[in-house]
Amino acid sequence: MAEKLTKQSDDYPRWYTEVVQRADLAEHAPVKGSMIIKPYGYGLWEAIQRQLDDMFKATGHQNAYFPLLIPESFMKKEAEHVEGFSPELAVVTHAGGKKLEEPYVIRPTSETIIWDTFRRWIQSHRDLPLLINQWANVMRWEMRTRLFLRTTEFLWQEGHTAHATAEEAQEETLRMLEVYRTFAEDYMAIPVLTGVKTDRERFAGAVNTYCIEALMGDKKALQAGTSHNLGQNFAKAFDVKYQTKEGVAEYVWATSWGVSTRLIGALVMAHGDDAGLILPPRLAPIQAVVVPIFRKDDEKVPVMDACTKLIAELRAAGIRTHLDDRDQRPGWKFAEWELKGVPVRIEMGPKDLAAGEVRVGFRHSGEKQQEKADSLAAKLPAILEAAQQGLFDRAVEFRKANTHRVDSWDEFKERLDAGGFLYAHWDGTTATEEKIQKETKATIRCIPLDDDMEDGKCVFSGEPSKRRVMFAKAY
Amino acid sequence: MAEKLTKQSDDYPRWYTEVVQRADLAEHAPVKGSMIIKPYGYGLWEAIQRQLDDMFKATGHQNAYFPLLIPESFMKKEAEHVEGFSPELAVVTHAGGKKLEEPYVIRPTSETIIWDTFRRWIQSHRDLPLLINQWANVMRWEMRTRLFLRTTEFLWQEGHTAHATAEEAQEETLRMLEVYRTFAEDYMAIPVLTGVKTDRERFAGAVNTYCIEALMGDKKALQAGTSHNLGQNFAKAFDVKYQTKEGVAEYVWATSWGVSTRLIGALVMAHGDDAGLILPPRLAPIQAVVVPIFRKDDEKVPVMDACTKLIAELRAAGIRTHLDDRDQRPGWKFAEWELKGVPVRIEMGPKDLAAGEVRVGFRHSGEKQQEKADSLAAKLPAILEAAQQGLFDRAVEFRKANTHRVDSWDEFKERLDAGGFLYAHWDGTTATEEKIQKETKATIRCIPLDDDMEDGKCVFSGEPSKRRVMFAKAY
Numbered sequence: 001m002a003e004k005l006t007k008q009s010d011d012y013p014r015w016y017t018e019v020v021q022r023a024d025l026a027e028h029a030p031v032k033g034s035m036i037i038k039p040y041g042y043g044l045w046e047a048i049q050r051q052l053d054d055m056f057k058a059t060g061h062q063n064a065y066f067p068l069l070i071p072e073s074f075m076k077k078e079a080e081h082v083e084g085f086s087p088e089l090a091v092v093t094h095a096g097g098k099k100l101e102e103p104y105v106i107r108p109t110s111e112t113i114i115w116d117t118f119r120r121w122i123q124s125h126r127d128l129p130l131l132i133n134q135w136a137n138v139m140r141w142e143m144r145t146r147l148f149l150r151t152t153e154f155l156w157q158e159g160h161t162a163h164a165t166a167e168e169a170q171e172e173t174l175r176m177l178e179v180y181r182t183f184a185e186d187y188m189a190i191p192v193l194t195g196v197k198t199d200r201e202r203f204a205g206a207v208n209t210y211c212i213e214a215l216m217g218d219k220k221a222l223q224a225g226t227s228h229n230l231g232q233n234f235a236k237a238f239d240v241k242y243q244t245k246e247g248v249a250e251y252v253w254a255t256s257w258g259v260s261t262r263l264i265g266a267l268v269m270a271h272g273d274d275a276g277l278i279l280p281p282r283l284a285p286i287q288a289v290v291v292p293i294f295r296k297d298d299e300k301v302p303v304m305d306a307c308t309k310l311i312a313e314l315r316a317a318g319i320r321t322h323l324d325d326r327d328q329r330p331g332w333k334f335a336e337w338e339l340k341g342v343p344v345r346i347e348m349g350p351k352d353l354a355a356g357e358v359r360v361g362f363r364h365s366g367e368k369q370q371e372k373a374d375s376l377a378a379k380l381p382a383i384l385e386a387a388q389q390g391l392f393d394r395a396v397e398f399r400k401a402n403t404h405r406v407d408s409w410d411e412f413k414e415r416l417d418a419g420g421f422l423y424a425h426w427d428g429t430t431a432t433e434e435k436i437q438k439e440t441k442a443t444i445r446c447i448p449l450d451d452d453m454e455d456g457k458c459v460f461s462g463e464p465s466k467r468r469v470m471f472a473k474a475y
Numbered sequence: 476m477a478e479k480l481t482k483q484s485d486d487y488p489r490w491y492t493e494v495v496q497r498a499d500l501a502e503h504a505p506v507k508g509s510m511i512i513k514p515y516g517y518g519l520w521e522a523i524q525r526q527l528d529d530m531f532k533a534t535g536h537q538n539a540y541f542p543l544l545i546p547e548s549f550m551k552k553e554a555e556h557v558e559g560f561s562p563e564l565a566v567v568t569h570a571g572g573k574k575l576e577e578p579y580v581i582r583p584t585s586e587t588i589i590w591d592t593f594r595r596w597i598q599s600h601r602d603l604p605l606l607i608n609q610w611a612n613v614m615r616w617e618m619r620t621r622l623f624l625r626t627t628e629f630l631w632q633e634g635h636t637a638h639a640t641a642e643e644a645q646e647e648t649l650r651m652l653e654v655y656r657t658f659a660e661d662y663m664a665i666p667v668l669t670g671v672k673t674d675r676e677r678f679a680g681a682v683n684t685y686c687i688e689a690l691m692g693d694k695k696a697l698q699a700g701t702s703h704n705l706g707q708n709f710a711k712a713f714d715v716k717y718q719t720k721e722g723v724a725e726y727v728w729a730t731s732w733g734v735s736t737r738l739i740g741a742l743v744m745a746h747g748d749d750a751g752l753i754l755p756p757r758l759a760p761i762q763a764v765v766v767p768i769f770r771k772d773d774e775k776v777p778v779m780d781a782c783t784k785l786i787a788e789l790r791a792a793g794i795r796t797h798l799d800d801r802d803q804r805p806g807w808k809f810a811e812w813e814l815k816g817v818p819v820r821i822e823m824g825p826k827d828l829a830a831g832e833v834r835v836g837f838r839h840s841g842e843k844q845q846e847k848a849d850s851l852a853a854k855l856p857a858i859l860e861a862a863q864q865g866l867f868d869r870a871v872e873f874r875k876a877n878t879h880r881v882d883s884w885d886e887f888k889e890r891l892d893a894g895g896f897l898y899a900h901w902d903g904t905t906a907t908e909e910k911i912q913k914e915t916k917a918t919i920r921c922i923p924l925d926d927d928m929e930d931g932k933c934v935f936s937g938e939p940s941k942r943r944v945m946f947a948k949a950y
Contacts, residue, residue, distance in 0.1 A: 027595070029542045029588070030549075031579060032570075036592055039537035039607070046538065062514035063521065067504045068543075068581075068612055068628050069565075074505075090544075090570040092581070095507075095627075096616035097562055104506060106543075106567070106581075113504070117511055120502070132514070137543055137612065141571035152570075153543050 005339070007274050012218040013146075019268055020147045023277045023340045026264075033145035033152035037261070040340065043285030044264055045155065049135065051187055051283070052157065052259070055179050061131040061159060066113050068137070069104035074112040078237040081111065084204020088140040090152070106139040111205060111230070111256055114160045115238040122162055122252060124243045129172070130162040148265035149222075149475050156260035162252045164242065166231070169253035173229040176257040177210045180225040188263065189280040189392040190214045190270045191399050192224060193421065193470060195446025200430050203256075207231035213445045213470070215399045216269035219419025221445045221472035224266050227257035265475075270395055271364070277341025278364050280391055281384035287320045288380060289342045293330050293349035306353050306373065310346070313377035319384070338363060343387050344380070348373070364391045405468070412459050412471070416442050421472050423448075425465035427458035436460050442471045480814070482749050487693040488621075494743055495622045498752045498815045501739075508620035508627035512736070515815065518760030519739055520630065524610065526662055526758070527632065527734070530654050536606040536634060541588050543612070544579035549587040553712040556586065559679020563615040565627070581614040586680060586705070586731055589635045590713040597637055597727060599718045604647070605637040623740035624697075624950050631735035637727045639717065641706070644728035648704040651732040652685045655700040663738065664755040664867040665689045665745045666874055667699060668896065668945060670921025675905050678731075682706035688920045688945070690874045691744035694894025696920045696947035699741050702732035740950075745870055746839070752816025753839050755866055756859035762795045763855065764817045768805050768824035781828050781848065785821070788852035794859070813838060818862050819855070823848070839866045880943065887934050887946070891917050897946040898923075900931035902938035911935050917946045 005022070006014045020026055025041030037045065053063070069092060076082045089105045107113065114132070122130060139153045159176060163169040177194055184192045192212035202209045206228035214224045235241070235251040242252050271278040281287050292307045294300045307323055314321040322342075324333050330347070337345055347359040358376060361368045364387055371379065402420030406412045415422055426432060426444065437443050447469045456465045480497070481489045495501055500516030512520065528538070544567060551557045560583045567579045582588065589607070597605060614628045634651060638644040652669055659667045667687035678684045681703035689699045710716070710726040717727050746753040756762050767782045769775045782798055789796040797817075799808050805822070812820055822834040833851060836843045839862055846854065877895030881887045890897055901907060901919065912918050922944045931940045 027592075030546060030591060031542045031544050031588075034542045034544065036542065037540040039539045042539050043537070045540075062518070064514045064517050065512040065520075065630065067506045067509045067511065068614070069506045069509065071505060087572055089572075090567050090579075092565050093568045094578075095565040096618070097564075103569075104565075113506075116505060117502075139543070143571070155540065 005274060005276060008217060008272075015272075015274075016265075016269060017147060019272055019276050019339070020265075025268070025277075026147050028147070031152075033142055035147050035151050037155075040285060041264060044267070044279070044283060045261060047283040047285060048187075048263055049157075052179075052183055053135075055183060056133050056157075056159065059131075059175060059179060061133045061161075064132050064134060065136070066110050066117065066134060068107055070107050070110075070113045072103045072105055074116060075105060077112060078205045078233055080233075081205035081237075085109070085140075088142065090139050090141050107136070108138055108140045109256075109258070110134060110136070110138075110158055111160065111234055112238075115234040115240060115254070118160075118162055118252075119238050119240045122240055122242050125164055125245055128162060128164045128242060128252065129168060131159075131172075132161065133157055133159045146265075148261055148268070150262075154260045154262065156258050158256060158258045161255045162235075162240070163254070164244070164250075164252065166253050169231070169255050170229055172255045173208070173210060173227050173257070176255070177212065177225075177227040180212050180227065180257070180259060184212055184214065184224055185392065187280065187282045188267055188270070189282075189388055189395060190224070190266060191392065191396045193446065193448055194450070195448040195470065197226075197446060198430070198433060198444050198469075200433055201444065203228045205230060205233050207233065210449075211446055213472075214266055214270060215395075215402060215421060215472075216266070216475070217272060218269065219402050221421065221474040222262075222266050222269065223445070223474065224263060225257070225259040228255060230254035230256060271391060272341070275335075276339035278391065279341035279343060281343040281388045284341070284343050285320060286322045286340070286342050287384055288314060288344040288346055289322045289324055289337045290314075290346045290348065291324050291330055291333050291337075293347055299350045303348060303350060303353055307348055310348070310358070310373060310376065314380060317377040317380065319377070319380055343384060346376070362387055362390075364394070406459060407456070409459055413440060416440055416471070416473065419473065421445070421470050423468040423470055424459040425456035425467075426469045427461045427463035427465055429461075429463075432458060432461050432463075436471070441473050443474055445470045445472050445474060480749060480751060483692060483747075490747075490749075491740075491744060492622060494747055494751050494814070495740075500743070500752075501622050503622070506627075508617055510622050510626050512630075515760060516739060519742070519754070519758060520736060522758040522760060523662075523738055524632075527654075527658055528610075530658060531608050531632075531634065534606075534650060534654060536608045536636075538609065539607050540609060540611070541585050541592065543582055545582050545585075545588045547578045547580055549591060550580060552587060553680045553708055555708075556680035556712075560584070560615070563617065565614050565616050582611070583613055583615045584731075584733070585609060585611070585613075585633055586635065586709055587713070590709040590715060590729070593635075593637055593727075594713050594715045597715055597717050600639055600720055603637055603639045603717060603727065604643060606634075606647075607636065608632055608634045621740075623736055623743070626736075629735045629737065631733050634730070634732040636730045637710075637715070638729070639719070639725075639727065641728050644706070644730050645704055648683070648685060648702050648730045648732070651730070652687065652700075652702040655687050655702065655732070655734060659687055659689065659699055660867065662755065662757045663742055663745070664757075664863055664870060665699070665741060666867065666871045668921065668923055669925070670923040670945065672701075672921055673905070673908060673919050673944075675908055676919065678703045680705060680708050682708065685924075686921050688947075689741055689745060690870075690877060690896060690947075691741070691950070692747060693744070694877050696896065696949040697737075697741050697744065698920070698949065699738060700732070700734040703730060705729035705731060746866060747816070750810075751814030753866065754816035754818060756818040756863045759816070759818050760795065761797045761815070761817045762859055763789060763797075763819040763821055764812045765789075765796065765798045765821045765823065766805055766808050766812075767798075767800065768822055774825045778823060778825060778828055782823055785823070785833070785848060785851065789855060792852040792855065794852070794855055818859060821851070837862055837865075839869070881934060882931070884934055888915060891915055891946070891948065894948065896920070898943040899934040899946055900940035900942075901944045902933035902936045902940055904936075904938075907933060907936050907938075911946070916948050918949055920945045920947050920949060
């Protein structure tokens with residue numbers, strides 16, 4: 001705790017890694033590219049899971065569980081899928097002391113094993129739609145890893161659905177994209193841009209990949225969730241047909257969608273500052289920390305009694321609260337809870353006690369205010385909601401200030417150096433997309449869903465374009 | 476649905492597999508010895524998880540997440556541990572298109588990776604106790620597998636704790652055993668015997684293994700959960716020491732404890748009958764199913780309206796309810812919900828509607844009673860609790876009727892043929908234990924914790940014994 005965090009402006013990646021480790025979110029594991037999620041970080045994941053799971057169930061989905069290991073041959077059934085994932089596979093060749101006849105891969109995603117199963121589960125139109133979600137660990141052998149953002153093993157949810165028509169599959173794809181957008185904005189307090197990926201950035205095996213893109217504190221973009229319309233690709237690869245009402249056998253239509261522990265990285269980078277994490281109240285494992293303040297021993301008993309009473313009232317009001325009664329200086333404690341991003345700090349000292357008050361400090365704004373102790377439990381839910389909104393508003397402002405329409409190649413390069421989201425015309429070719437990336441490291445994050453069509457000329461090639469797309473440097 | 480289940484008395488193992496599959500709990504996966512947990516089965520696991528997780532948190536534990544893959548060398552650091560687990564390991568030898576320098580094993584349990592981590596987390600007595608739990612998938616390459624009871628991959632929780640003294644570790648071991656006992660009895664409605672394992676049945680690396688043992692419908696025993704006192708074995712293997720208050724470096728003391736998806740197998744076999752599953756109301760994904768009954772079209776509208784109103788009232792009362800409005804005969808629906816073990820069935824037909832009543836049927840007793848429709852939501856929670864208690868009482872009676880004290884070898888063998896728990900004297904040697912198993916297939920399930928000491932003679936060798944132990948044929 002004694003050592004200061006690296007400043008964001010000095011070395012943002014280093015700041016990120018230090019915050020993740022010192023705030024007790026996660027640490028590196030002695031296994032290449034993988035991490036140990038510490039209790040505080042896992043508490044955040046549990047809050048994310050619980051909320052998303054409720055939203056999935058409210059939209060008619062059920063959870064199930066499919067095997068970790070997938071026969072290697074399954075991966076090869078969908079041509080694009082195997083091409084996209086095979087470089088990243090971890091392979092089990094031996095088990096129970098023997099060499100396996102066919103190797104198994106550790107799931108990098110579960111389309112193949114799930115569509116092999118759906119073939120048995122789907123016979124008739126009455127079996128559709130089939131709306132399944134799985135919470136699981138997956139593994140992708142990445143070369144460059146970073147805690148939460150890209151790890152060889154990560155935790156995620158993967159939704160897999162089957163539908164009778166192309167229209168229903170498309171509706172589902174967009175419905176779940178909207179669930180992700182709502183979750184990101186209303187719970188994570190992170191505004192996100194929704195859009196569709198270019199051919200080049202599409203999920204291996206999808207017809208279309210939709211995404212939510214968020215802006216991080218260093219003005220780089222982060223893909224925070226994806227929703228894929230898989231068309232009939234997997235149904236054909238795994239021969240999944242259903243009998244229509246008219247008795248005709250048709251291939252079914254599919255979607256898949258996922259978010260992962262990467263969301264924790266998004267929370268760190270979207271809101272954090274030089275003092276550490278700033279967590280949105282709706283997801284914070286600890287929403288309010290109570291720090292008793294006293295110097296003399298005869299002050300300790302009445303202050304601790306009052307704090308204990310306050311904690312009980314806050315808990316009864318449904319607030320996730322922690323009493324920091326450690327034998328440490330208040331300043332040391334303040335720094336730790338700032339580092340850990342606890343939204344509200346409640347200080348109570350002898351003077352506060354005498355006045356029947358507490359001092360309430362906000363992590364996101366640094367503001368402090370005196371509150372009556374006996375009405376705090378009743379007021380705190382609204383105070384936390386205001387903090388949640390304040391955090392979101394600030395992120396919206398930040399994104400606004402860092403979003404630009406650029407119309408020339410020079411302007412593109414100049415703006416890109418400063419970071420942010422760049423809206424520019426693009427000629428629609430993969431060749432141009434690749435050249436732009438090679439020259440600038442910018443990628444097309446998405447073709448925004450809510451954009452008006454607008455004639456223009458490609459910022460790079462000068463060829464005609466019907467709409468702007470969003471470019472950024474990205475994680 | 477048309478085909479009848481195999482009767483328990485005809486072929487119990489076949490009955491078990493049929494119930495698991497037809498009740499939509501799970502099915503075999505195209506990966507050796509592993510399974511797909513279907514939504515209804517996973518709903519049961521979610522109910523189990525939620526309750527246990529609350530109990531773990533109420534006893535001060537926090538969740539965290541450790542890597543799936545463990546360096547092979549870690550497994551070898553604790554001599555007994557590697558001996559116990561190495562025949563069952565699945566090994567990753569290749570990843571990212573290359574052969575790995577050191578193979579990784581898929582965790583069969585996580586003591587090694589967690590104790591390697593605890594070395595970094597524990598320095599001082601202030602870091603103790605460290606009370607961690609993990610919800611995860613694990614893999615043990617078993618030769619003979621059976622859905623839920625023994626699968627190569629399974630889902631479980633594993634608690635791992637570190638303590639300053641041997642006494643605290645022993646207290647924790649017994650505290651978590653008691654959590655398991657409470658959960659099994661109060662939620663699963665399965666009475667369990669608590670006891671300690673013999674040297675031979677102990678967890679690989681433990682000083683003592685405690686267990687809960689349940690009696691299944693075929694009178695075989697099932698180990699439903701274990702809690703291990705690991706002494707200082709893992710602390711020594713991974714060099715985990717803490718500084719005492721006096722400034723001395725001491726090895727810490729450890730426990731680990733786990734239950735798995737095997738609990739679902741226990742639920743099936745402890746309560747099920749020839750019609751299928753019987754689920755305890757506290758864990759049932761659907762506690763009450765409403766089946767509308769009508770013949771003529773003009774009956775349909777008022778009956779469906781009344782059912783919809785009833786469902787809304789039941790849900791508002793916090794009851795997990797399902798309205799079966801499928802276009803099928805009532806008898807067909809009844810059979811399906813019996814198979815799926817839904818505790819309470821609510822039928823409403825035109826006559827019931829006219830009388831303002833519904834017919835309430837109990838899965839566990841087969842009894843039916845008329846209830847006033849408008850007071851049902853208020854009464855149903857108590858009705859469900861009574862069904863929960865009824866199920867437990869029946870299981871207690873069944874165990875009582877199948878528990879015997881045996882004092883001669885002939886009596887032992889004769890009683891064993893009929894199944895059940897046999898309390899007999901044993902001379903305390905592994906040699907005798909092995910001979911008894913070889914001759915009869917019975918194993919010592921545990922040395923019961925609550926038994927009085929009693930002098931006697933070993934039922935097999937005639938050597939002196941200080942107490943009875945519990946023998947049974949087991950899963």
